[in-house]
Amino acid sequence: MSVSFGGQPDAVALRDSLAAGEGSVKAVVEECLARIAEHNDRLGAFTRVEDERAHVRAAELDAKRDAGEPLGPLFGVPVAIKANLCWKGAVADCSSKLLANYRPPYDATVVRRLIDADAVIVGSTNMDEFAMGSSTENSAHGEAHNPWDETRTPGGSSGGSAVAVAAGMVPVALGSDTGGSVRQPAALCGLLGLKPTYGRVSRYGLIAFGSSLDAVSPFARTVRDVARTLEVISGACDRDSTCLPLPPYEAVQPADPSRLAGFRIGVPKQCFPPELDAGVRKCVEAALKELERIGCELVPIELPHAELAIPTYYVVATAEASSNLARYDGVSFGQRAGAHGTLQEMFAATREAGFGEEVKRRVLLGTYVLSAGYQDEWYGRAQRARTKILGDYQQAFEDVDLVVGPTSPCTAFRLGEKTADPIAMYQTDLLTVPASLAGLPAISVPCGTSEGLPVGLQLVAPAREDARVLRAAQAFELATDHHRALPPMLQGAGA
Amino acid sequence: MASSDEELVRRTAELARLSITADEAAHLAPQFARILEHFRTLSEVDLEGVEPTTGAFGLRDVFRADEPRESLSQDEALANAPERIEDFYSVPKTIGGDS
Numbered sequence: 001m002s003v004s005f006g007g008q009p010d011a012v013a014l015r016d017s018l019a020a021g022e023g024s025v026k027a028v029v030e031e032c033l034a035r036i037a038e039h040n041d042r043l044g045a046f047t048r049v050e051d052e053r054a055h056v057r058a059a060e061l062d063a064k065r066d067a068g069e070p071l072g073p074l075f076g077v078p079v080a081i082k083a084n085l086c087w088k089g090a091v092a093d094c095s096s097k098l099l100a101n102y103r104p105p106y107d108a109t110v111v112r113r114l115i116d117a118d119a120v121i122v123g124s125t126n127m128d129e130f131a132m133g134s135s136t137e138n139s140a141h142g143e144a145h146n147p148w149d150e151t152r153t154p155g156g157s158s159g160g161s162a163v164a165v166a167a168g169m170v171p172v173a174l175g176s177d178t179g180g181s182v183r184q185p186a187a188l189c190g191l192l193g194l195k196p197t198y199g200r201v202s203r204y205g206l207i208a209f210g211s212s213l214d215a216v217s218p219f220a221r222t223v224r225d226v227a228r229t230l231e232v233i234s235g236a237c238d239r240d241s242t243c244l245p246l247p248p249y250e251a252v253q254p255a256d257p258s259r260l261a262g263f264r265i266g267v268p269k270q271c272f273p274p275e276l277d278a279g280v281r282k283c284v285e286a287a288l289k290e291l292e293r294i295g296c297e298l299v300p301i302e303l304p305h306a307e308l309a310i311p312t313y314y315v316v317a318t319a320e321a322s323s324n325l326a327r328y329d330g331v332s333f334g335q336r337a338g339a340h341g342t343l344q345e346m347f348a349a350t351r352e353a354g355f356g357e358e359v360k361r362r363v364l365l366g367t368y369v370l371s372a373g374y375q376d377e378w379y380g381r382a383q384r385a386r387t388k389i390l391g392d393y394q395q396a397f398e399d400v401d402l403v404v405g406p407t408s409p410c411t412a413f414r415l416g417e418k419t420a421d422p423i424a425m426y427q428t429d430l431l432t433v434p435a436s437l438a439g440l441p442a443i444s445v446p447c448g449t450s451e452g453l454p455v456g457l458q459l460v461a462p463a464r465e466d467a468r469v470l471r472a473a474q475a476f477e478l479a480t481d482h483h484r485a486l487p488p489m490l491q492g493a494g495a
Numbered sequence: 496m497a498s499s500d501e502e503l504v505r506r507t508a509e510l511a512r513l514s515i516t517a518d519e520a521a522h523l524a525p526q527f528a529r530i531l532e533h534f535r536t537l538s539e540v541d542l543e544g545v546e547p548t549t550g551a552f553g554l555r556d557v558f559r560a561d562e563p564r565e566s567l568s569q570d571e572a573l574a575n576a577p578e579r580i581e582d583f584y585s586v587p588k589t590i591g592g593d594s
Contacts (some may be wrong), residue, residue: 042570105571210549241557242550246513311534329512331584338514343589348514360513361523363570364504365530367511381537383547388540390548422526423533439552463552 003168003221003490006031006155010222011171011229018065018076025065025076029058029120032078036122036169039489043137044144045163048081048091049123054078057120061083064118072118073232079114080164080173083124084131086205086218087111090121090380092208093294094140096129098334098354108205110174110216110233110241110333111167115233122170125160129356130325131181133157134428137419138358146189146413147487148453152412155185158219162189165219167351168490173219178210178493179313180407182433183444187456188406190446190485193219193472194226197243197464198439202237204246208324210317211242213436221483230466244388249466260475261295264400270306271405271431284406287447287457287476291404296480301396301403305388313433314426315369315382322366325368328354361422397462402472406431407444407456431458441466445473446482454485501522 006028008014018025024051033051040046069461081087084094085105090109093099107115128138136144136159144159146152147167155162158175162185165173175182177195186193194217201216218229227249235248243446265287272281292298326330330350338349355363369378396403402445409430435442440463444456457476461468477483503523508515515523569582579587 102575105567105574198550199554204532238559242554244552244554281559307536308540311537314530315534315537326512330577331586333575334577339578339587341587343587344512345514346587351512352514352516355513360515361517362525363511363513364507364523364527367502368507368527371507371510377538378534380547381542383549384542384549385537385540385547387545388542423530426530439550 002484004321005078005171011074011220011225011444012222014171015077017071019071021065025058025061025120026055028076029054029078029122032170032215035167037113039167039169042122042145042150043147043167044126044142045167045169046080046123047093047095047126047141047160050090050121053090054120054122061118062392064411071215073118073228074114074117074119076139077119077172078122078170079119080123080125080161080170081111081121082127082158082161082173082175083205084127084176084207085111085124085174086207087121087124090124091394092124092129092207093140095127095141095354096354096359097140098291098350100140100335102333104205104264106205109202111205111452113233118200119232125158125164125173127160128157129359130321131157131176131178132321132358132362134180134184134425135415135418136160136185137415138356139255140356141434143415146349146412147489148190149412152294152414152453153188155188155408155412156218157181158183161219162186162191162193165189165191165221166487168382171220172225172234172356173220175217176206176209177215177436178213179317179436180429182219182347182472183432183456183458183480184428185410186219186444188454190454191219191221192223192226192443192445192448192483192485193217194230194437194466194469195441195467196230196234197244197441199242200249200441200464201234201248202240202243203333204237210320211324212320213317223470223477227470243466247463260291260472263296263402263472265291265296266297266299266301266396266400266403268301268303268306268396268403268405272305273409273430275409276406277410277450280406280409280411280455283448283450283455284457288404291314291476294475299400301400303392303396303434305385305392309434309437310386310426310430311390312382312385313429313437314365315378316386316437318362318366319370319379322363322370325363355431358422388423389434393438393440393460393462395435401461403460407458411450411455435460440465443469443473443477446485448482449485497526500528503527
């Protein structure tokens with residue numbers, strides 16, 4: 001019972017076996033495309049599969065190997081990208097009607113780096129429109145379904161990328177995480193999802209939502225695949241002025257659990273709120289015991305301003321979104337409506353026809369918190385509250401190496417369960433938004449299941465310490481079997 | 496009779512260049528009010544003297560050399576335009592009266 005690609009369990013193993021001359025990229029790509037064809041109509045993971053480009057690419061890579069050329073760190077690895085990442089000539093519609101058929105004329109830095117690393121991009125994935133949502137239900141293409149229980153959400157907004165990996169369609173996928181949009185779906189689908197330090201990975205070519213928060217982030221099944229992907233996509237970029245002047249991340253060497261001996265793990269009281277699902281609590285408490293068993297010391301800590309995180313996040317993110325989404329006016333790209341009115345009427349009609357309800361709600365909220373007379377009261381105060389939230393972590397990291405708790409307050413909820421209540425939906429981001437506001441590296445690691453649904457453990461480290469979260473995640477992975485758990489659809493189906 | 500919340504939503508929609516319908520305004524208004532009410536904790540906390548954070552790390556003055564580099568051709572740049580006339584984006588007439 002396992003998932004495999006070209007007979008290998010993960011991307012790194014696949015790359016190495018292809019590089020050693022076993023099998024062919026063509027066969028691997030065909031295997032992945034066949035799985036996508038079999039399951040995608042039901043699961044809604046991909047909104048666009050680029051079969052032809054993938055086939056052409058596979059042939060190029062096989063020829064490269066035959067010619068004896070040096071092979072990249074993701075040689076032959078099929079990868080899915082979220083539909084808000086620009087890939088020259090492929091549709092990047094952000095699951096919005098407004099951007100239907102938008103084909104970017106350039107590659108995002110991360111896409112260029114995947115291609116340069118010899119990966120095979122197979123298509124773009126479903127998402128909440130413009131990454132606004134926590135369930136992949138706000139999509140012009142219809143909802144995505146969780147492979148663990150198809151009546152439930154995979155989480156969001158990068159739900160399509162999560163489903164693509166969870167259903168065994170690809171070993172690695174990219175999403176974007178603004179307030180938890182990779183960590184939460186990783187938790188709900190039983191995967192690893194890493195939000196790197198803000199600025200570790202270039203945002204050039206990531207269609208913007210909240211520019212001070214957005215982080216291109218990978219999903220995978222093994223820590224070494226996450227690390228390998230980060231190694232490929234990270235590093236300074238002269239097209240993103242917020243990209244940190246750091247060299248590409250260097251992947252951690254295989255760790256043994258004892259490397260965590262003496263690690264001080266901060267466990268914030270505020271990460272265990274009363275509304276935390278009992279099954280989630282149980283899995284996370286067991287995971288903390290496991291960390292203790294492999295030599296970590298658990299330290300109770302406080303994040304006193306945690307209750308400010310949701311309002312702060314939603315004010316900052318919607319303010320930035322209302323500004324970023326001002327570009328969708330029917331002039332330079334996207335679908336135009338109201339072409340027979342005045343210019344102003346054309347703008348308003350285009351946006352009215354093109355945006356879905358949640359996007360309108362957030363654009364309105366963001367416009368309101370920035371409007372004359374309300375800016376100091378809302379946006380100004382949120383910026384100051386953000387300083388407080390950052391300060392909580394700075395204080396905590398004076399005493400501990402990592403801050404650990406649940407990734408999501410609940411397991412995968414039923415499709416439709418929270419769509420009528422925006423506040424209930426926003427609350428699901430409770431445990432992921434603080435690290436986003438503070439720009440910190442954070443990973444969600446599978447830590448068991450509750451009533452057949454996966455639970456994620458979140459590990460947060462100080463800024464730039466991406467290596468620390470990966471090392472800890474790897475030690476946890478070596479000490480446990482949780483990452484091997486598969487959704488029912490894959491049990492007994494593998495090689 | 497539209498509520499004051501509806502009025503607020505309609506005014507904000509104008510600023511946001513959204514031509515929302517009366518039905519939408521009626522639907523969004525109570526949600527909008529509830530969301531703001533839910534976010535009240537932000538106005539209750541003491542933030543006196545706290546500096547605002549605009550970005551996670553506050554990198555400043557990031558420049559690269561101002562050298563010409565290859566960029567998009569006019570056709571590539573205009574390829575996604577809903578309407579174009581020759582090498583320009585085309586929009587409804589903005590000045591000069593009717594037509």
